[in-house]
Amino acid sequence: MKGYEIRDIGLAERGRQRIDWAAREMRVLGLIGQRLAREKALSGIRIVACVHVTTETANLVRALKAGGAQAVVIASNPLSTQDDVAASLVADEGVAVYAMKGEDTATYRRHVDIALDTHPHVIIDDGGDVVATLMSKRPEQAGEIIGSTEETTTGVTRLRAMERAGRLPFPAIAVNNAQTKHLFDNRYGTGQSTLDGIIRATNILIAGRTVVVAGYGMCGRGVAMRARGLGANVIVTEVDPIRAVEAAMDGYRVMPMMAAAEIGDVFITVTGNRDVIDVPHLERMKDGAIVCNAGHFDVEVNVAGLRRVADGPIRLRPFVDEYRLRSTGRRVILLGEGRLINLVAAEGHPASVMDMSFSNQALAVEYLVKHRGKLSAGVHLLPREIDQEIAQLKLTTMGISIDELTPGQRDYLSSWEVGT
Ligand code: ADE
Numbered sequence: 001m002k003g004y005e006i007r008d009i010g011l012a013e014r015g016r017q018r019i020d021w022a023a024r025e026m027r028v029l030g031l032i033g034q035r036l037a038r039e040k041a042l043s044g045i046r047i048v049a050c051v052h053v054t055t056e057t058a059n060l061v062r063a064l065k066a067g068g069a070q071a072v073v074i075a076s077n078p079l080s081t082q083d084d085v086a087a088s089l090v091a092d093e094g095v096a097v098y099a100m101k102g103e104d105t106a107t108y109r110r111h112v113d114i115a116l117d118t119h120p121h122v123i124i125d126d127g128g129d130v131v132a133t134l135m136s137k138r139p140e141q142a143g144e145i146i147g148s149t150e151e152t153t154t155g156v157t158r159l160r161a162m163e164r165a166g167r168l169p170f171p172a173i174a175v176n177n178a179q180t181k182h183l184f185d186n187r188y189g190t191g192q193s194t195l196d197g198i199i200r201a202t203n204i205l206i207a208g209r210t211v212v213v214a215g216y217g218m219c220g221r222g223v224a225m226r227a228r229g230l231g232a233n234v235i236v237t238e239v240d241p242i243r244a245v246e247a248a249m250d251g252y253r254v255m256p257m258m259a260a261a262e263i264g265d266v267f268i269t270v271t272g273n274r275d276v277i278d279v280p281h282l283e284r285m286k287d288g289a290i291v292c293n294a295g296h297f298d299v300e301v302n303v304a305g306l307r308r309v310a311d312g313p314i315r316l317r318p319f320v321d322e323y324r325l326r327s328t329g330r331r332v333i334l335l336g337e338g339r340l341i342n343l344v345a346a347e348g349h350p351a352s353v354m355d356m357s358f359s360n361q362a363l364a365v366e367y368l369v370k371h372r373g374k375l376s377a378g379v380h381l382l383p384r385e386i387d388q389e390i391a392q393l394k395l396t397t398m399g400i401s402i403d404e405l406t407p408g409q410r411d412y413l414s415s416w417e418v419g420t
Pocket of ligand 1: 343
């Protein structure tokens with residue numbers, strides 16, 4: 001067994017059962033894993049995976065291992081690790097895992113360093129911390145990297161900034177931007193798991209409440225849709241005029257956060273930006289307003305600002321902290337310390353949607369290895385055929401068949417002569 005740092009190896013049995021349960025919903029990834037195993041497509045490849053340590057991630061790691069890779073797994077967020085999964089990965093799969101739910105930032109950073117000490121060929125990043133650490137602290141290792149893959153919108157934004165700054169010397173695949181990733185994981189995954197996290201943390205009734213969703217990208221759409229489905233009055237805040245029009249025409253009220261702050265009962269940030277809920281917003285909120293975040297980093301709610309202007313926190317329940325604003329005497333309830341509420345208080349996105357996200361990850365790693373030395377430095381998209389293959393396999397596992405174009409229809413689509 002390799003080195004590891006986890007909460008409790010004794011949790012492995014429960015972790016293995018939960019990983020097997022998720023596997024039943026991850027049949028596309030299962031098929032890909034079987035092929036990678038037959039072809040030993042990843043033989044000798046050292047991978048560092050900095051991801052949320054969940055049952056779904058464990059199935060990705062199983063697939064990569066089956067393909068012959070050696071993986072080191074570290075957490076991409078201090079509060080998202082499922083300790084039983086970490087234990088099973090170590091005990092049952094012999095994987096080096098450095099992740100504990102509740103680890104502090106210094107430990108989190110130390111784990112990134114331990115992972116980089118293994119001199120990976122491929123980095124699977126979720127948020128960009130490993131690639132950014134490599135380039136800022138160990139640029140001499142960049143030559144060893146075949147490439148990286150990035151799971152999330154925030155990480156892709158960061159990679160593009162590195163590319164612009166001339167600091168991305170290897171190919172990085174924006175897995176997030178695959179259609180079979182962001183159209184489903186970001187929308188249906190974040191939509192369901194965020195409401196799940198809020199409900200598990202608080203057990204509040206959503207029906208009849210005013211829910212403010214900050215950001216109307218794919219994640220915001222999913223959250224707004226599911227909140228409405230549970231009976232909430234939904235308000236959307238945006239900075240992008242096109243997205244704001246979409247939200248308005250989807251039937252939501254759209255207004256600035258300063259206006260929404262006075263009316264909302266529950267606030268959910270999914271923007272990828274910082275200080276979206278800032279002190280002036282917090283000071284306007286109703287007594288008992290609930291505030292949480294489902295964006296990647298804990299910067300969307302200005303938690304440091306809240307701590308400066310409020311007394312507390314008083315922990316009311318796990319992941320539920322009450323602050324009392326000194327200026328108004330009103331209380332704000334912050335969930336999950338402002339970190340991803342869907343992974344902190346619930347289990348992240350359900351396996352069936354992570355099936356497609358992590359199939360993209362597995363195929364992106366294979367693609368990098370197959371094209372080793374041939375891809376230019378910078379951000380790449382996965383080829384469209386891979387997206388289509390994943391969608392087709394997903395349909396098959398869902399028992400859905402679709403029509404095919406007839407030769408006449410193909411001709412029609414490629415001709416310009418036929419009109420009225
Ligand atoms: N991100 C969101 N949900 C996730 C999950 N279930 N596993 C890994 N990463 C995730």
